[in-house]
Amino acid sequence: xxxxxxxxxxxxxxxxxxxxxxxxxxxxxxxxxxxxxxxxxxxxxxxxxxxxxxxxxxxxxxxxxxxxxxxxxxxxxxxxxxxxxxxxxxxxxxxxxxxxxxxxxxxxxxxxxxxxxxxxxxxxxxxxxxxxxxxxxxxxxxxxxxxxxxxxxxxxxxxxxxxxxxxxxxxxxxxxxxxxxxxxxxxxxxxxxxxxxxxxxxxxxxxxxxxxxxxxxxxxxxxxxxxxxxxxxxxxxxxxxxxxxxxxxxxxxxxxxxxxxxxxxxxxxxxxxxxxxxxxxxxxxxxxxxxxxxxxxxxxxxxxxxxxxxxxxxxxxxxxxxxxxxxxxxxxxxxxxxxxxxxxxxxxxxxxxxxxxxxxxxxxxxxxxxxxxxxxxxxxxxxxxxxxxxxxxxxxxxxxxxxxxxxxxxxxxxxxxxxxxxxxxxxxxxxxxxxxxxxxxxxxxxxxxxxxxxxxxxxxxxxxxxxxxxxxxxxxxxxxxxxxxxxxxxxxxxxxx
Amino acid sequence: xxxxxxxxxxxxxxxxxxxxxxxxxxxxxxxxxxxxxxxxxxxxxxxxxxxxxxxxxxxxxxxxxxxxxxxxxxxxxxxxxxxxxxxxxxxxxxxxxxxxxxxxxxxxxxxxxxxxxxxxxxxxxxxxxxxxxxxxxxxxxxxxxxxxxxxxxxxxxxxxxxxxxxxxxxxxxxxxxxxxxxxxxxxxxxxxxxxxxxxxxxxxxxxxxxxxxxxxxxxxxxxxxxxxxxxxxxxxxxxxxxxxxxxxxxxxxxxxxxxxxxxxxxxxxxxxxxxxxxxxxxxxxxxxxxxxxxxxxxxxxxxxxxxxxxxxxxxxxxxxxxxxxxxxxxxxxxxxxxxxxxxxxxxxxxxxxxxxxxxxxxxxxxxxxxxxxxxxxxxxxxxxxxxxxxxxxxxxxxxxxxxxxxxxxxxxxxxxxxxxxxxxxxxxxxxxxxxxxxxxxxxxxxxxxxxxxxxxxxxxxxxxxxxxxxxxxxxxxxxxxxxxxxxxxxxxxxxxx
Numbered sequence: 001x002x003x004x005x006x007x008x009x010x011x012x013x014x015x016x017x018x019x020x021x022x023x024x025x026x027x028x029x030x031x032x033x034x035x036x037x038x039x040x041x042x043x044x045x046x047x048x049x050x051x052x053x054x055x056x057x058x059x060x061x062x063x064x065x066x067x068x069x070x071x072x073x074x075x076x077x078x079x080x081x082x083x084x085x086x087x088x089x090x091x092x093x094x095x096x097x098x099x100x101x102x103x104x105x106x107x108x109x110x111x112x113x114x115x116x117x118x119x120x121x122x123x124x125x126x127x128x129x130x131x132x133x134x135x136x137x138x139x140x141x142x143x144x145x146x147x148x149x150x151x152x153x154x155x156x157x158x159x160x161x162x163x164x165x166x167x168x169x170x171x172x173x174x175x176x177x178x179x180x181x182x183x184x185x186x187x188x189x190x191x192x193x194x195x196x197x198x199x200x201x202x203x204x205x206x207x208x209x210x211x212x213x214x215x216x217x218x219x220x221x222x223x224x225x226x227x228x229x230x231x232x233x234x235x236x237x238x239x240x241x242x243x244x245x246x247x248x249x250x251x252x253x254x255x256x257x258x259x260x261x262x263x264x265x266x267x268x269x270x271x272x273x274x275x276x277x278x279x280x281x282x283x284x285x286x287x288x289x290x291x292x293x294x295x296x297x298x299x300x301x302x303x304x305x306x307x308x309x310x311x312x313x314x315x316x317x318x319x320x321x322x323x324x325x326x327x328x329x330x331x332x333x334x335x336x337x338x339x340x341x342x343x344x345x346x347x348x349x350x351x352x353x354x355x356x357x358x359x360x361x362x363x364x365x366x367x368x369x370x371x372x373x374x375x376x377x378x379x380x381x382x383x384x385x386x387x388x389x390x391x392x393x394x395x396x397x398x399x400x401x402x403x404x405x406x407x408x409x410x411x412x413x414x415x416x417x418x419x420x421x422x423x424x425x426x427x428x429x430x431x432x433x434x435x436x437x438x439x440x441x442x443x444x445x446x447x448x449x450x451x452x453x454x455x456x457x458x459x460x461x462x463x464x465x466x467x468x469x470x471x472x473x474x475x476x477x478x479x480x481x482x483x484x485x486x487x488x489x490x491x492x493x494x495x496x497x
Numbered sequence: 498x499x500x501x502x503x504x505x506x507x508x509x510x511x512x513x514x515x516x517x518x519x520x521x522x523x524x525x526x527x528x529x530x531x532x533x534x535x536x537x538x539x540x541x542x543x544x545x546x547x548x549x550x551x552x553x554x555x556x557x558x559x560x561x562x563x564x565x566x567x568x569x570x571x572x573x574x575x576x577x578x579x580x581x582x583x584x585x586x587x588x589x590x591x592x593x594x595x596x597x598x599x600x601x602x603x604x605x606x607x608x609x610x611x612x613x614x615x616x617x618x619x620x621x622x623x624x625x626x627x628x629x630x631x632x633x634x635x636x637x638x639x640x641x642x643x644x645x646x647x648x649x650x651x652x653x654x655x656x657x658x659x660x661x662x663x664x665x666x667x668x669x670x671x672x673x674x675x676x677x678x679x680x681x682x683x684x685x686x687x688x689x690x691x692x693x694x695x696x697x698x699x700x701x702x703x704x705x706x707x708x709x710x711x712x713x714x715x716x717x718x719x720x721x722x723x724x725x726x727x728x729x730x731x732x733x734x735x736x737x738x739x740x741x742x743x744x745x746x747x748x749x750x751x752x753x754x755x756x757x758x759x760x761x762x763x764x765x766x767x768x769x770x771x772x773x774x775x776x777x778x779x780x781x782x783x784x785x786x787x788x789x790x791x792x793x794x795x796x797x798x799x800x801x802x803x804x805x806x807x808x809x810x811x812x813x814x815x816x817x818x819x820x821x822x823x824x825x826x827x828x829x830x831x832x833x834x835x836x837x838x839x840x841x842x843x844x845x846x847x848x849x850x851x852x853x854x855x856x857x858x859x860x861x862x863x864x865x866x867x868x869x870x871x872x873x874x875x876x877x878x879x880x881x882x883x884x885x886x887x888x889x890x891x892x893x894x895x896x897x898x899x900x901x902x903x904x905x906x907x908x909x910x911x912x913x914x915x916x917x918x919x920x921x922x923x924x925x926x927x928x929x930x931x932x933x934x935x936x937x938x939x940x941x942x943x944x945x946x947x948x949x950x951x952x953x954x955x956x957x958x959x960x961x962x963x964x965x966x967x968x969x970x971x972x973x974x975x976x977x978x979x980x981x982x983x984x985x986x987x988x989x990x991x992x993x994x
Binding site for chain 1: 529533541544545719720735
C-alpha cells in the first residue's frame with residue numbers, strides 16, 4: 001500500500017462511518033421514528049452530512065487524492081476507490097458547505113411534508129418545499145456543470161454515467177415506438193384476462209408470511225438482512241452484512257409479493273458485494289440503473305415467470321385457500337402479467353412501466369431545462385398520463401405526489417428504472433444461452449441464477465460501470481433491442497397475438 | 498451570548514450529533530439489526546466514537562472552555578453546559594484516543610458475546626471478554642482518579658456524584674438492617690399470597706396491547722416515542738421528541754406490565770426535559786440514580802399501588818378474561834406485591850430488589866478493589882445469593898450472566914437502582930403532603946402527578962444534581978429513612994404483620 005493511500009484511509013473510514021449513520025437515520029425515519037421526531041432529528045442529520053462533506057473535501061484529502069492519482073502502484077481496488085473519492089470530491093467541493101448542509105436538512109423535512117401532502121391530497125402544501133428542492137438541485141448542478149453542460153445532464157450523470165439526454169431521448173423513442181402500438185393492439189385484440197382475485201381480504205399476517213418466505217426463497221439472507229414496513233418500499237444497506245428491505249401491505253396481494261421480490265433483488269445485489277469492498281467508496285452497486293436491473297430482474301424476469309411459480313404457487317394457495325384455492329397456475333400467471341394502463345407507477349404492469357418512467361423523464365426535463373413552473377405540475381402530469389396511457393388521475397395522490405423521489409431531490413433518477421429493465425433483458429438474453437434458465441426455476445434452483453449474477457455483477461460493487469458489466473457479460477455494448485424483443489415476445493404470447 | 502460560548506457551539510453540535518447517531522446504532526442493535534451485522538457495524542460505531550472524542554477534546558474546545566469558565570456573563574443554562582463539557586473533557590482527555598476507540602468497539606462486540614453466552618449458559622465463553630472490559634474500565638478509572646481516589650469511587654462518580662463507597666456502604670448497611678429482618682418475618686409469619694395466576698398462557702398480542710395501553714395511560718407520548726421488543730428492556734432517547742422504550746414478553750404477564758411502566762417512567766423523564774436543553778450536554782436526566790428514581794417511582798409507587806389499578810384493572814380483566822376474570826382487585830394487588838426471594842433482579846419484588854443490587858455492589862467492589870478473579874464470579878455470585886436471599890442459581894443464565902451492564906463496562910451503575918428507589922420514596926413522602934396522591938390515582942388523574950414530577954424534576958435535565966433536586970423538592974438532604982419507612986409500612990400492611 002502506498003504511503004499517500006494509507007494516509008487517506010482514516011479520512012475515508014470516518015466519511016464512510018458518517019454515511020452509514022445517515023443511512024441508518026433514513027431507514028429509521030421511514031420505518032419507525034415517531035411522528036414528531038423529524039424536525040429535531042433532521043438537524044442531527046444536517047450536522048452529520050456537513051461533517052461528511054468536511055471529511056471528503058478537506059485539504060489533506062485533496063492533497064492525498066492528487067498524489068494517489070499519480071501513483072501507478074495502486075491495486076485495482078485501490079485505484080477504483082481513489083477514482084470514486086476523486087469523483088465525490090469534485091461533486092462536493094463545488095457546493096458551499098452551508099448550502100450542502102441546508103439541503104440535507106431540507107431534504108429530510110421535505111420527505112415528511114411530501115408524505116403528509118400525499119395523504120391529504122394537497123399539492124399546494126408541498127409545492128413551496130418542492131420549489132426549494134428544485135432550486136437547490138439546479139444550483140448544485142450548475143456548480144458541477146462542465147463546458148456548457150446542461151443542468152439535467154449533470155443530474156442524469158449522478159445516477160447513470162454515459163446516459164445523457166441525447167442517449168435517453170433515443171432510448172425512450174425506441175421504447176415508445178415499440179410499446180405504444182403493442183399496448184393498443186393488446187387492449188383491442190388481446191385475450192381478456194381476469195385478475196380480480198388478486199384483490200380482496202388478504203390478511204396482513206399471511207401477506208407477511210409469504211413476503212418473508214419469498215424473500216428467503218429468492219435468496220435474501222435474513223441473518224444479514226431485515227424486512228420491515230414503510231409507506232414506500234425501499235432497500236438500504238449499512239454494509240454487506242446488514243441490508244434492509246421494506247414493503248407495504250394492502251388489499252392487492254400482488255403489490256406486496258412483487259415489491260418484496262423487487263426489493264430482495266436490490267438486497268441480494270448489496271449482500272453479494274465482496275467483503276473487501278464493503279464500507280468503502282466502491283462498496284455499493286455499480287449504478288442506479290444496474291441496481292434497478294437486478295431488482296427488476298428478480299421482480300419480472302424471475303418473479304413473473306411461469307417457471308418460477310411452478311414449485312412455489314402451491315405454497316401461496318395453501319396460505320390463501322379461499323382466495324386462490326380454485327385458481328389454477330396459468331390463470332394466476334396471466335393475472336400477474338395483466339396489462340392495464342394505470343395511474344400508479346409502482347403498481348404498473350411490466351409492459352406499461354416504461355411509459356410511467358418516460359412521463360417523469362419528460363417532466364424532469366421540462367422542470368430543469370424549460371423552467372416549468374411547479375404549480376403547473378399536477379396538470380402537466382395528468383395531461384401526459386392521458387396522452388400516453390389514456391388515464392387521468394382524479395387527485396394528486398395518484399398523480400404527481402405518488403413518488404417520494406422529487407421530495408428527496410432525486411431528479412435524474414427515474415430513467416434508471418427503465419434503463420435497468422433494459423439492462424436486465426440484455427443480461428437475460430445472454431444467460432438463456434448459458435443455462436436452462438426456466439428449467440432451473442422450475443426445479444427451484446434459483447441459487448444457480450443468483451450465483452451467476454453474483455459472480456458476474458454483484459461482487460464487483462462499483463469496480464465496473466454498467467456499460468463495462470454489460471460488455472463483459474454479454475460481449476456487446478448496451479442495446480435496447482433485447483428489452484423490446486423480450487417485451488414483445490412475452491406479451492404477444494400471453495395475449496395470444 | 499459571549500463570543501467564546503458562541504464559537505463553542507459548532508463543536509458541541511457535532512459532538513451531540515455523533516452521540517445521537519451512536520444512540521441510534523445501539524437502539525438498532527438491541528432491537529432489529531440482523532445477527533451477522535455486529536462485527537461490521539461495531540467498526541462504524543468505533544469510528545464515530547473516536548470522532549466524538551476528537552470533537553470534545555480538540556485544542557480549540559479546550560481553549561474555548563477555559564475562556565467560558567471565566568465568563569461571568571453566561572446564563573444559567575450556558576454555564577451548566579460549559580460545566581458539563583468541562584467535566585466530559587476532563588473525563589475523556591485523560592484516555593488515549595486509541596484506547597477509547599478500542600473500548601467502544603469492544604463494548605459493542607461484548608454485549609453480543611454476553612447475549613450469546615447467556616443463551617448458552619456458558620460463562621467461559623464470556624469470561625475473557627469480560628476480563629478485557631474490566632481491564633479497560635480499571636485503566637480508564639486510573640487515568641481519571643484524583644489524589645489517591647479509589648478506582649471504584651471513580652466509577653461510582655460517573656453515575657451518581659457525591660455517592661462514593663463510604664456513603665454507599667452506610668446506605669446499604671441501613672437497608673440491610675431493615676430489610677433482612679423484615680423479609681424473615683414476612684416469610685415466617687406473613688399471610689400466604691398466591692400469584693400463580695400471573696403466569697400462564699398470556700398471548701403476546703394481548704400483552705402488547707396492554708403494554709401500549711399502560712405506557713400511554715401513565716403518560717408516554719407515542720407521537721414522540723416508540724415501544725419495541727428487546728432481550729433486556731431499556732430506554733433510550735435521541736432527543737426530547739424521540740424517546741424509545743422496549744420490553745420483552747414471556748409467560749409471566751407481570752414481567753411485561755411492570756417493565757413497560759418502568760421504562761415509560763424513564764421515557765417520561767426524557768420527554769419532559771425542556772426544549773432549550775434537549776440535544777445539549779445538559780439535555781438528559783440529572784443522574785442515573787435520579788433516572789431510576791423516576792422509573793421505579795412509576796413502576797412501584799404508582800404501578801404497584803392499589804389506587805392505580807382501581808380504574809385500570811377492569812381493562813386487564815377484559816383482555817384476559819380466562820386468566821383474570823375471577824381474580825378480584827385485592828387478590829391481584831397482593832399478587833403483584835408478593836415478596837419472594839428470587840434469582841432474577843429484573844423480576845424481583847420491590848422489597849428484595851435492593852438486596853439484588855447490594856450483591857452486585859459488593860461484587861463490583863471486589864472486582865475493582867480486591868482483584869477478584871473473573872473465573873470466580875459464578876461462585877461468588879451464587880454464594881452471595883444464598884447468603885442474603887437464601888436461593889442459589891442453578892446456572893449462570895439466572896446467575897452472574899443475567900444483566901447486560903458489565904458487558905457494556907457499566908461498573909458503578911447498579912447502586913443507582915437502589916439509590917433511585919430511595920430518592921423516589923423521599924419524593925413520594927413529600928408529594929403526599931402536597932396532594933391526595935392515592936385519590937388522584939383512583940380518579941385516573943395521573944397527569945397531575947406527572948406534571949408535578951415534570952415541573953420539579955424532569956424539565957431541568959442536568960441543570961441540577963440529584964441532591965439539589967431532592968433538597969429543592971423536599972427541603973431536606975437525601976436520607977434513606979423514607980425508603981425504609983415506605984417499605985416497612987407497605988409490606989407490614991400487605992402481609993398483615
